[in-house]
Amino acid sequence: MTEKILPLAAMERILKKGDPNVRVSEPAKEELRKVLEEYGEEVARTASKFAIHAGRKTIKAEDVQLAIKHK
Amino acid sequence: MTEKILPLAAMERILKKGDPNVRVSEPAKEELRKVLEEYGEEVARTASKFAIHAGRKTIKAEDVQLAIKHK
Numbered sequence: 001m002t003e004k005i006l007p008l009a010a011m012e013r014i015l016k017k018g019d020p021n022v023r024v025s026e027p028a029k030e031e032l033r034k035v036l037e038e039y040g041e042e043v044a045r046t047a048s049k050f051a052i053h054a055g056r057k058t059i060k061a062e063d064v065q066l067a068i069k070h071k
Numbered sequence: 072m073t074e075k076i077l078p079l080a081a082m083e084r085i086l087k088k089g090d091p092n093v094r095v096s097e098p099a100k101e102e103l104r105k106v107l108e109e110y111g112e113e114v115a116r117t118a119s120k121f122a123i124h125a126g127r128k129t130i131k132a133e134d135v136q137l138a139i140k141h142k
Contacts, residue, residue: 003088005081013076014108015130018115022122027132032114035139036107037085043103044089051093059086061098068106 006033043067077104114138 011029016022044059046067051059082100087093115130117138122130 003084005084006077007081010076010078011111013074014111015115015118015135017074017112018117018119019123021128022119023129025129025131028118028130028135031132031135032111035114035135036111039110040082040085040103040107041088043106044086046089047086047099048089048093052090057092058094058096059099060096061102064086064099064102064106 003037004033005037008033011036042071046071074108075104076108079104082107113142117142 008026008029011032012024015024015028015032043064044067047059047063050063050066051057054063079097079100082103083095086095086099086103114135115138118130118134121134121137122128125134
């Protein structure tokens with residue numbers, strides 16, 4: 001379940017990075033938001049487990065890096 | 072290369088979704104931003120190719136969906 005945390009204007013900027021001349025539909029921005037939030041939440045769940053496993057209550061950058069490698 | 076398009080406050084919200092009691096370091100937010108922007112750009116490059124392949128100049132949601140399946 002995604003919560004529309006990421007701004008749609010940011011999704012448009014990211015989608016135009018592939019090809020600056022391309023246009024972007026509103027549903028395409030919403031789809032990218034959904035995808036990035038789901039991916040982010042998956043990383044977050046794993047990263048918080050790794051932080052706790054390391055005896056911490058704070059997620060560090062290294063937890064995020066490890067979470068990407070071991071999703 | 073990422074451009075710091077996504078807001079760090081949004082990264083914090085996403086990182087806390089895994090475990091609301093966890094804290095999040097600033098470098099962890101920056102790391103998640105980097106990861107999500109890189110992933111988003113990869114999806115964007117593929118989605119814009121698929122749009123052009125379909126004879127369009129506009130990325131639609133279906134291009135994003137297909138790009139995720141065929142990165």
